[in-house]
Amino acid sequence: MKYYLSFCLLFCLTYCAQAQKLHVEYEYIPSAMATFREQVYYIDAMKTAVRDSIPVAPTAGDADNASDEISADFSMMLNTGTNYRRIVIQKSGERDLGETRSLQGKNYLVMDKFPVIEWNTNYTETDTLGKYICHKATADYRGTKLIAYYTNEIPVPAGPYKFGGLPGLIVMLYNEGANPHYWLLKKVSYPYNGDIPVDEKYIYSLPKLLLEDYVKKDEVLIEEQMRIMESKMPVMEGVTVERNKVRGTVEQVYEWESGKRK
């Protein structure tokens, strides 16, 4: 009993001593057309990232956003049914990462055996973003090259979405390509006294899918929509359309596909 009590006390003290409660907000910009807010909570080495399901409304007077609306008139959106918030839960020391994703309007908990990101921090390049002096780091990640800028001034290995593991907080991150997805740090608050607005019970009660199964199911649906579109496009002599070369996410090639996709 004595041992048990002292263990409990030790555990609590440990807990108090290591509690780093950090809340950061990123702007996630998947294209010039839309910007989403992403809240990241880093508490006790557990990271929870919550991305809004609807884009940031254009603020009055922001001419650029207004012209995004004009372009939006002529663009098409894949019909994916109801959109939910995207939540990523990453626990320290665990390779499995849980992410909520929706499929035809239904929400799932998608389990991702997340690969270790091997960052190359051997860059002398620095950049001042906001007030922070940021250092460059790069990594190969699921068929794309990540470029991150982190700050040593906030020594927390956190970042947006599934990313982190750098010596400091990620201030900006994007993937190299013609369709870069950008994450820009907008707000930092420490210590964070609020709760994480995520009902873990609900998350873990969602139907579970392995990432591989989810991606395959999702792409069957996208493929069908692309076929529908192709079937309505004008025919040009001797031209065949190349489909599905690029995924609309940062992740382009998954581990189970290595060698299959170019």
Added chain:
Amino acid sequence: MITHSGLYRYTLMICLCSVVYCAQAQLAIHGQVTTAGLPLGGVRVDARLDGASAFMAYTFTDGNGGYRLALGQTGRIVVSFRALSYEPVTKIIELRQTDTLLNLALVPGGVERLQEIIINAKRPYGRGRDTIELDVKSFLQGDERTVEDLLRKIPGLNVGTDGSIKIGEKEVEKVMIEGDDFFEKGYRLLTQNMSVQPLDKVQVLQRYSNNKHLKGIENSDKVALNLQLKEDSKNQWLGSVSASGTPVEPFFYQASINVMNFGKRNKYYLLGTANNHGLDALSSINYLLYSGQTDEPGQIGVGITTPTLIDNTPDLPGFDYRRTNFNQDKLLSFNTILNPSKRLKIKWLGFANPTKKSFYRNTVQEYDIEDIQFTYTEGYELNRKINNYYSRWEMHYDVSNRSTLIYTGSLGSLGKYDSGALVFNGERTTELTKMKGYLTNQLLTHTYKLSDNEAIVSSARWIMQKSPLHYQIDQYYYDDLFQVGDVSNVYQHAKNDLQYAGITSHYVKKKKGGDFMEVAVANEYKSQTLVTDFILQREDGSQIRPSGFSNQVNFRTNNTHVMTKYTIKRRMWQLTPQLRAGFMQRDLSNDGVSRNQNNWLISSSLFTKWLIHHKGKLEGELSFQQMSSELMDVVPNYFNTGIQNFVKGLDDMATLNNSAAVITYTYGNMLDKFFANFSLGHKTMFDYISNQRSLNPNFNLTEQILLKDKKTMFYKAQFNYYVKLLNGNFRVDMGADFSEYETSIVGVGKRRIESGSYDYGLSFRSVWKSRLNIHSGSHIQIRSFNSEHMDRLKNTYSFLHIFFNVAEDIQANMKNEAYRFGDFLSESPKTYFFSDVSLSYDVKKIKTKFNISAKNLFNNRQFSNAIITDTYRAITEYRLLPRYAALGLDYRF
């Protein structure tokens, strides 16, 4: 069973492994971080060599405060411990031990609070930052040869099998080199030929504007690519040759060569092509000739040209012109872009296009209006020689960062010599039409960017064009018209000159919240001279000029106008009112007698777009327009427009008023299984120009008359439905238009005409996963004219295209068409079948593409096209290029 020696080997291996492990273990620091005696997790521990800035290694302490840093080398190491809310600690150690233990206690302090909003100046998208720059090195894998090979490797860029480049589903406008562009939409000539070697960077330019100062001001969703070259890149000649020909008679050939050289400063492009299989070679450089877009601010005098008096070019809508075009086309074009300094750019292009064309047609026209009943026949064999020489130059000069001056000039010599062998109502004649024209067009444009949201574009243009025409027939058909006999030849000499000067200033502003405002003022002066001299040459050599058949017209107009346009944009709707008001001064002089007229011209429109629900979009336009009559509408006397027709205008200056309303509803988009759109429109022409005709088997006299109230109405609908079971889309097209108007015929009087046109179509396009795919369908077109009696014509067109990917590099296509025409003019309905096949094999290793193509497999030598108008019905028979099979290859170097 492990032998003695085997055991020895195993022991040795285990020992070796242990040694390696120990060697690794030697280069590590480990320990525990605590605070107030308690373990502290989440502390960053990093190590660097003393004096160096880069990390050797870093890690974070675990829940028990433990850490382990594996290091690659010994020496004087600086170890730092950092965590929020604790004072950072740095320790310097001499790393010599196998595994150094370094425990540490942190004390509270350091960064204890962060409440910050980060203003990130570097936004990836937004004003002036719509450029994505990609480093070519990052994407090279070693097997790339052409720019296209490289672009295929860049995520987000889609390169189609035809070389078209798309970003998402949007095709790029152009691919430039160092900001210079030759090819516009014909960019694949560049991307498929240019080597990847000199490339340094690829820039994706979003919301691209052709006028760089209008970037971010004009409403653009265009995308372009810009290729940047390495500083030391050497000029390199590259290009392609292609040739194909038939191995046996009839001989058809096609050959072309493209050579280009792109340096950092100077760029050259040379094209030579020749063919006799029907292709109009000039169409291959359209993108060089007509650069720039008409809907951009500051444009003036676009499309101003002398009117065409006689046009013998066959008109076959909906039919591939190459089947009837017996030609010998040659084209040589040389183009260059020079950048003498950073501010100055000079672009020059020139071409020569000596071409011969011939075509054959037989026409039967049947007239049946009350007592006027006759049939007109014409057999026509035309041989045309074209000699076009054209040169265009452009100079861009950046006056400052905010303003640019662009000068564009062109000079052309356009020669056409038509020799026609005619059998006109059973009598033979030779018809000669000769034109040797000149054209010059000078344009100066100045753009000044007032601020990030507003700019002024000012332009001045001067055009001078001379299109003289000489027409001659060596037979006389007009006894009844002129009551003169013994005529051996008929001539018409025409002088057809144009002078134009226009100046405009266009102010564009993008307002906060996304509204757009445009204001323009312009003045246009146009002077046109039309002198036609109609001569009957008698056998004794004397000449007669019948009265009322020659013209000496000078028509001058001066138009000053103001245009204002404002677009209100909101999330769900958009509204654009537009007003154009001007003062028009016109002066018409005929044979030295001058008349003038001054009046106001006002046009206004209201355009709206409304997203009713997430799938439905409604667009509507209301407009009122006032237009002034053109030169051909004011000509007082008859002039000849071919062997059968004499035409004259109103002999007066008219102002034509009309109003129109169009509404379009779209449901869904191309990604939906069901996608449909429906348009409905109505137009009332309060004044319109109609005709009064005097019909005779040998000639028609057409006089323009001004009438009131012509009404037209149309509807158009398209329905698409994707059937999952068949993996394909069914499309139904429906459309009709109706008009009510009047014409007049001498001897009959005014006729009220009700015309109708109905189009129905059904087609299916497969998107099967197999190598085979089809596109098939059928269209019915019905035309009707209702006056004294009802005339009706039904034509149908069916097609089946088969696409077959034999293998990755082998593609086969088959195109089958069937045309069927209605039964009138005592002919029974006839169906024409056409079938063309092609097979291509791309051998990438030797940079060569082989192809076989066969055209007109059913060897149709004639093709009849039926039409009806409000005065006659006609069948025109064209002679066609025979069946042939050609072998060819394309080689890139």
